[in-house]
Amino acid sequence: xxxxxxxxxxxxxxxxxxxxxxxxxxxxxxxxxxxxxxxxxxxxxxxxxxxxxxxxxxxxxxxxxxxxxxxxxxxxxxxxxxxxxxxxxxxxxxxxxxxxxxxxxxxxxxxxxxxxxxxxxxxxxxxxxxxxxxxxxxxxxxxxxxxxxxxxxxxxxxxxxxxxxxxxxxxxxxxxxxxxxxxxxxxxxxxxxxxxxxxxxxxxxxxxxxxxxxxxxxxxxxxxxxxxxxxxxxxxxxxxxxxxxxxxxxxxxxxxxxxxxxxxxxxxxxxxxxxxxxxxxxxxxxxxxxxxxxxxxxxxxxxxxxxxxxxxxxxxxxxxxxxxxxxxxxxxxxxxxxxxxxxxxxxxxxxxxxxxxxxxxxxxxxxxxxxxxxxxxxxxxxxxxxxxxxxxxxxxxxxxxxxxxxxxxxxxxxxxxxxxxxxxxxxxxxxxxxxxxxxxxxxxxxxxxxxxxxxxxxxxxxxxxxxxxxxxxxxxxxxxxxxxxxxxxxxxxxxxxxxxxxxxxxxxxxxxxxxxxxxxxxxxxxxxxxxxxxxxxxxxxxxxxxxxxxxxxxxxxxxxxxxxxxxxxxxxxxxxxxxxxxxxxxxxxxxxxxxxxxxxxxxxxxx
Amino acid sequence: xxxxxxxxxxxxxxxxxxxxxxxxxxxxxxxxxxxxxxxxxxxxxxxxxxxxxxxxxxxxxxxxxxxxxxxxxxxxxxxxxxxxxxxxxxxxxxxxxxxxxxxxxxxxxxxxxxxxxxxxxxxxxxxxxxxxxxxxxxxxxxxxxxxxxxxxxxxxxxxxxxxxxxxxxxxxxxxxxxxxxxxxxxxxxxxxxxxxxxxxxxxxxxxxxxxxxxxxxxxxxxxxxxxxxxxxxxxxxxxxxx
Numbered sequence: 076x077x078x079x080x081x082x083x084x085x086x087x088x089x090x091x092x093x094x095x096x097x098x099x100x101x102x103x104x105x106x107x108x109x110x111x112x113x114x115x116x117x118x119x120x121x122x123x124x125x126x127x128x129x130x131x132x133x134x135x136x137x138x139x140x141x142x143x144x145x146x147x148x149x150x151x152x153x154x155x156x157x158x159x160x161x162x163x164x165x166x167x168x169x170x171x172x173x174x175x176x177x178x179x180x181x182x183x184x185x186x187x188x189x190x191x192x193x194x195x196x197x198x199x200x201x202x203x204x205x206x207x208x209x210x211x212x213x214x215x216x217x218x219x220x221x222x223x224x225x226x227x228x229x230x231x232x233x234x235x236x237x238x239x240x241x242x243x244x245x246x247x248x249x250x251x252x253x254x255x256x257x258x259x260x261x262x263x264x265x266x267x268x269x270x271x272x273x274x275x276x277x278x279x280x281x282x283x284x285x286x287x288x289x290x291x292x293x294x295x296x297x298x299x300x301x302x303x304x305x306x307x308x309x310x311x312x313x314x315x316x317x318x319x320x321x322x323x324x325x326x327x328x329x330x331x332x333x334x335x336x337x338x339x340x341x342x343x344x345x346x347x348x349x350x351x352x353x354x355x356x357x358x359x360x361x362x363x364x365x366x367x368x369x370x371x372x373x374x375x376x377x378x379x380x381x382x383x384x385x386x387x388x389x390x391x392x393x394x395x396x397x398x399x400x401x402x403x404x405x406x407x408x409x410x411x412x413x414x415x416x417x418x419x420x421x422x423x424x425x426x427x428x429x430x431x432x433x434x435x436x437x438x439x440x441x442x443x444x445x446x447x448x449x450x451x452x453x454x455x456x457x458x459x460x461x462x463x464x465x466x467x468x469x470x471x472x473x474x475x476x477x478x479x480x481x482x483x484x485x486x487x488x489x490x491x492x493x494x495x496x497x498x499x500x501x502x503x504x505x506x507x508x509x510x511x512x513x514x515x516x517x518x519x520x521x522x523x524x525x526x527x528x529x530x531x532x533x534x535x536x537x538x539x540x541x542x543x544x545x546x547x548x549x550x551x552x553x554x555x556x557x558x559x560x561x562x563x564x565x566x567x568x569x570x571x572x573x574x575x576x577x578x579x580x581x582x583x584x585x586x587x588x589x590x591x592x593x594x595x596x597x598x599x600x601x602x603x604x605x606x607x608x609x610x611x612x613x614x615x616x617x618x619x620x621x622x623x624x625x626x627x628x629x630x631x632x633x634x635x636x637x638x639x640x641x642x643x644x645x646x647x648x649x650x651x652x653x654x655x656x657x658x659x660x661x662x663x664x665x666x667x668x669x670x671x672x673x674x675x676x677x678x679x680x681x682x
Numbered sequence: 683x684x685x686x687x688x689x690x691x692x693x694x695x696x697x698x699x700x701x702x703x704x705x706x707x708x709x710x711x712x713x714x715x716x717x718x719x720x721x722x723x724x725x726x727x728x729x730x731x732x733x734x735x736x737x738x739x740x741x742x743x744x745x746x747x748x749x750x751x752x753x754x755x756x757x758x759x760x761x762x763x764x765x766x767x768x769x770x771x772x773x774x775x776x777x778x779x780x781x782x783x784x785x786x787x788x789x790x791x792x793x794x795x796x797x798x799x800x801x802x803x804x805x806x807x808x809x810x811x812x813x814x815x816x817x818x819x820x821x822x823x824x825x826x827x828x829x830x831x832x833x834x835x836x837x838x839x840x841x842x843x844x845x846x847x848x849x850x851x852x853x854x855x856x857x858x859x860x861x862x863x864x865x866x867x868x869x870x871x872x873x874x875x876x877x878x879x880x881x882x883x884x885x886x887x888x889x890x891x892x893x894x895x896x897x898x899x900x901x902x903x904x905x906x907x908x909x910x911x912x913x914x915x916x917x918x919x920x921x922x923x924x
Contacts, residue, residue, distance in 0.1 A: 125865050136850035136863040143852035143861070409854070426852075431729050431747050573832065573851070573858030575730050580773035583856045584807055611766045614742040615732045651808045 090115055095130060102133045103442075105141050105424030109148050110365070110407055114215075117157075118149040137425075144426035144572075146200065146408030147216060147365045154189045154196040156234045161211040163202035163327045164562040165485045165548055171210035171222070175199070178227050182234075195234050201410055201566055202327035203366040206485035206548070207253045207492045215240050216368045219247045248369065252334045253492025256508060259471065259479045260455050261495045265341040268386050270461035274349045275392055277461075279309065282353045288465030290477045291457070295321060295413075295450035296520060296544035297619075298476075301457065307437040308445040309354040317446040318350045318359035318399075320454055321418055325364055325410040326521035327566060328546035331481040331493055332451040336363070336370050339455060340377040344401060346454025348386060349461060350447055351399040358400050360441075362418050365406045374403050410570035411620050415448040416440075417572065428574045429618035452481060452545070472498030476537040480545070484509045487551030494547075496536070503532040505547060513552035516635065521546035522563040523623030526556065526630035556631045557638040561589045567624035578621030581612040585625065591651050592642050600648045602639065605632065690754035692716075692736075699750040706734050706745040709758070715911040716758050717767050717796050719774075719885055720833035721746040725842065731774075731833055733767055733796065768802045775805040777856065779814065779828035780886075786895055787887030789903025793831060794886075795910035810856065817862070819870030822892050823881055825862070830888040832858050836880040843879035848872050860888075 094111045098104035108127070113119055119127075119142055128135040142148050149157075160166070160175045178197050184190060187198040205211035208220040217240060219230070226247070233243055254261050274282050286302030293299045308316055320343060324332035335343060347359050363370065378401055381387040391397045404422055406412050412421045416430035419441050440446025449457075456478055460468050471478045476498035482505060485491045489510030496505070506514050517527045519536070520543040527534065527541070534541050550556065568582040585608055591597050609625030616622045632639060655674040662672050689698045690705075692714050699708035704727055709716050720731040729747035736745045737757040745758065757763065774780075774793060782788050796802075817825040832851060837860075840848040848869075852861040864871035874880065876891060884890075900906070904913065 121865075121867075134847040134850070134863045135865065136847055136852075136861050139861045139867075140850040140852040143857075143859075144854050146854075426854075431727075568855060571855040573853060573855045576732050576770050576773050576832075579832070579855055579858060580777045583810070584773065584776075587808065607769070611769050615735045615744075615766060615770065617729065617732075617744075 091126075100131055101424075102131045102137070103422070103424045105131070105133075105138065106145065106148075106407055106421055107404060107424075109138075109142060109145075110405060113148060117155055118152050121150075124150075140426050141424060144409065145365075145406075146569075148407050152189060152193060154194055155237075156195040156240070157213075157215050158195065158197040158230075159200035159203075159213045160197070161201075161203035161205060161209060161213070162199040162562070162566075163206060163209075164559045165206040165328060166202070166210045167558070167562065168486060168550075168554070169210045174210055174222050174224065174227050177224060178231065181228070181231050194237070200366075200408065201325065201570060204324055204330040204333050204364070205250065206328050206330055206483065208251055209485075213366060214243075216365060217248060218250060218366065218369055220250055250333070250337065250369070251492075252338055254334065254495075255484070255490050255492040256494040256496065258495040258497065259459060260339070260342075260452070260481065261493065263459070265339065265345070265458075267341060267381070267384055268345070268392065270345055270458040271348055271352070271386060271392060273461045274352055275394060275397075279353045279355070282349065282461070283309070285460055285465040286457070289460045289468035290475075291453070291460055291468065292476065292538060293450055294452035294456065294480065294544070296326075296542065298538045298542060301449065301453060304437055304449075305350060305353050305447055307435075308447045311438045311445040313444045315358075315442070315444050316354050316356040317441045317444060318347050318354070318356045319415075319418065319422065319441065319446055319448045320347055320359070320361040320451060321413065321415065321448050322367070322451050323362050323364045323406050323413040323418060324367075324451070325413045325570075326523065326544050326546050327563070328483060328485055328518065328521050328548040329544060330483045330485075331545045333367055333370075334493055335451050335455060335481075336367060336374065340374055341381070342455040342458045343451055344377060344381055345386065346449070346457040347401060348381075348391065348399055349457055350449065350454070352391075352394075352397060354445070354447055356447070357398055358402070360422055361401060361403045362412070362422060363403055363405050364412075365408045368405055371403060371405060378403070409572075410566075411572045411618070414618050414620060417618070418448065419446060426572070428572045429620075431617070450544075473535075473537045473539060475539045480536060480543070482536070482543070482547045483545050484547045484549065486549035487512045487514065487554065488549050498537045499535050501533055501535055502527060502541070505536070506532060506549065509549070511549050511551070514549050515552055515554055516550040516556055518548040518550070518559065518627065519543050519546065521548075522566050523619070523626055526559075526627055526634060528634045555638050556635040557589075557593070557642065560628050560631045561586075561593055563627045564589050564624075567620065571620065571624075575615070575617040575621065577612045577615040578617065578624065581608055581616075582621070582624050584608055585612070585628065587651075589628075592639065594653070595642060596644065596649045596651065596653065597639075597642060598644045598646055598648050602632070602643070687752050688750075690750055690752065690756060692756045693759050697750075703750050704746055705736065705738065705748050705750050705754070705756055708750045709745065709756075710914060713915045714758075715914050716745050717800060717910075718746060719792055719796065719831060720835065722835055722883065722885075725835065725838050728834060728838070731831070732770055735763065735766060735770075737763065764800055767796075768800050769806075771797050771800060771802050772804075772806045774831050775802075776807045776809045777812070778830060779809075779811065785829065785887045786890055787829070789898075789900055789906045791887060791905070792885035792910060795905035795913075798905070799909050799911050812856070814859070817869050818892075819866075819868040820872075820874060820892070821870065822876035823869065823874065824890050824892055825860075825869045826888055826890070827860055828888075829886045830860055831886055832860075833885060835883045835885065836860070836889055839883040840874075840878065840880040846873050846878065846880075848874045848878070848880060 189196045210222040291301045412427040417427035421427040436446040564586040568586040573579045697712045718734040727746040734745040814827040837849045
């Protein structure tokens with residue numbers, strides 16, 4: 076490990092000090108400190124853990140538990156080039172696994188293994204939000220899109236030549252917006268401060284009245300009424316209140332927040348400022364998922380612009396005492412942090428384990444003070460309501476789902492990208508507009524959502540019918556829905572925070588049973604096991620992650636049972652123990668892999 | 683308000699409660715057993731093991747973290763809920779490495795006692811057989827993570843009673859594991875002491891005292907004499923804290 080001058084031109088000790096200083100040695104900034112240290116050191120060594128604990132005056136266990144929780148923080152060397160292939164089902168449909176194996180083979184590496192020279196490691200990660208331009212990977216936390224075999228070979232060349240990631244061709248890192256259908260939100264140009272001005276004219280009570288009249292509901296999936304949420308935070312007596320923008324867009328197949336953060340950041344921040352004005356907050360955070368770290372400079376630039384315009388800072392818009400500041404916190408690879416209480420734990424520098432609710436964040440959130448957590452898209456909608464009025468807004472969409480909704484469309488369509496519609500749009504309409512190719516199924520709202528068959532394409536996107544956080548993955552003719560369920564099962568097992576028994580153990584049991592079926596050893600017995608397991612995981616899990624982890628499983632078993640049944644053995648039970656696989660070690664040692672060195676466990680049983 | 687208004691029913695039986703109590707607290711006080719592992723009367727409810735999952739007014743929830751409210755209709759000792767609890771126990775058994783016959787805690791172990799009480803006859807699933815280290819570095823105690831069930835009672839005891847923060851839960855999902863507050867990560871290099879609350883709070887055999895083995899023979903231990911259900915309810919009958 077080089078301890079010399081780094082990219083920032085500072086000697087190491089000084090660089091560490093400057094990172095600590097920037098975060099005022101505040102343990103609540105632990106995730107940020109670890110992330111920035113790792114950028115500098117490639118990994119967090121036991122010695123760094125000790126030093127950090129001493130300098131922040133916290134127990135070593137506090138540093139260790141946070142370090143071990145986040146996928147993108149490493150407590151051992153993972154190479155100077157850390158490659159992570161996005162492993163959503165949509166990446167797989169675009170051929171990501173062949174590219175992944177190609178890279179591993181050319182580098183002569185096993186998954187997750189670090190090359191002997193400490194140069195590179197290659198592994199998988201959860202969906203990186205590039206489904207409309209995949210397959211995608213992350214290299215040292217920077218997104219590379221539109222992978223091809225040629226691009227993989229070029230990347231291997233760059234790594235071998237030890238070219239710094241910052242000097243790689245800019246085209247690799249190009250992330251397109253792919254806006255295919257723009258409506259209210261995507262068609263409106265942001266006029267800095269215009270919505271805030273109307274909010275100030277209305278006063279906090281006027282803003283709440285307008286929001287309630289609009290019946291604006293949260294776009295993150297749960298659909299809670301924004302006006303009620305803000306009012307609750309405002310009413311709770313407290314020394315301080317907080318505004319948080321949830322930009323931890325981790326639901327597989329969702330990428331609409333990425334586009335909003337890239338091209339509509341001003342509206343998002345203005346929504347936060349209006350929230351601050353309404354509830355009386357002095358500070359706010361935008362929690363950006365680690366996969367979107369590349370957006371950090373442009374977000375910081377937008378914040379600087381807002382400060383110049385006096386839309387942030389002190390006495391905003393000349394209103395005496397209206398002070399508000401926004402910090403961007405960057406996550407480090409944990410889907411569960413999209414759950415608002417886990418997100419708050421993460422903001423406080425801890426592992427992102429969901430809290431027990433109640434109390435809800437509006438009464439006890441960040442630092443146990445009232446906190447409003449809103450989705451990126453919701454905050455843009457607040458700007459719309461301010462500009463156009465609650466009465467007008469209420470006329471858009473459906474009765475229970477007012478306004479428009481942005482869908483992230485990916486999978487087997489000719490034009491993947493963003494589609495904004497008034498709520499109430501039929502699934503079939505979206506499929507037609509996106510150029511779906513003989514659609515067999517649509518998975519709506521990601522891995523935790525709903526799987527619709529062709530017969531259900533007449534259903535509507537709305538809280539009254541099919542609610543969604545925005546993910547819309549299309550599966551064409553010939554696609555295997557078992558593979559989707561298996562992919563999602565591994566996703567949940569990987570992302571379970573580990574707090575409660577049913578989710579911690581249950582998601583891994585489900586994944587291993589699906590692997591057994593996938594390997595051709597499953598029987599009707601396993602189908603019954605899955606039914607009982609999913610019932611208990613759903614009802615007993617602590618938070619939405621566990622409760623929703625078997626949705627795709629139960630939907631596909633119910634609606635695409637054939638995809639399972641054609642893999643099942645026609646006997647009552649077959650053991651999980653695989654005699655042939657157990658011989659694998661012997662084959663590896665002897666270097667022998669002819670037919671005589673293999674057993675088939677699938678013959679002779681029925682005879 | 684009259685007393686009668688502060689009551690709810692569990693499986694049809696009326697239970698009185700003091701405002702602020704959880705369903706589990708009120709139930710135990712009334713001598714009604716709801717299976718639990720991560721709950722301990724001296725600590726704030728935690729809600730991670732989910733053994734105490736009950737149905738309250740039609741909604742499934744953990745009894746240890748749900749406040750008792752007047753008029754609640756709670757179902758607990760039902761075949762369906764007990765089958766869910768058996769599944770959760772099986773999950774805990776296959777997640778770690780639990781070899782009861784060779785464990786010093788056998789007979790005093792709440793996990794084992796609950797498995798007997800709920801008639802869990804086998805672990806049912808393929809074991810994960812995780813590789814977990816045994817830490818014998820401390821002179822007075824041994825830390826065997828093979829038996830840890832992630833209830834965080836030692837974490838809470840060390841933090842809230844001992845004021846030490848010796849333990850924390852780290853990792854995620856099945857990789858969740860206990861870590862120790864010392865430079866080496868070893869218990870022997872931490873400030874842990876045999877007199878700590880954290881040394882005696884473990885419901886299973888993950889933290890055990892050294893220098894004392896099988897002082898009470900198997901067959902004469904706490905749950906050998908009576909089931910965990912009888913034990914807890916018996917404590918309530920004598921007016922002691924459950």
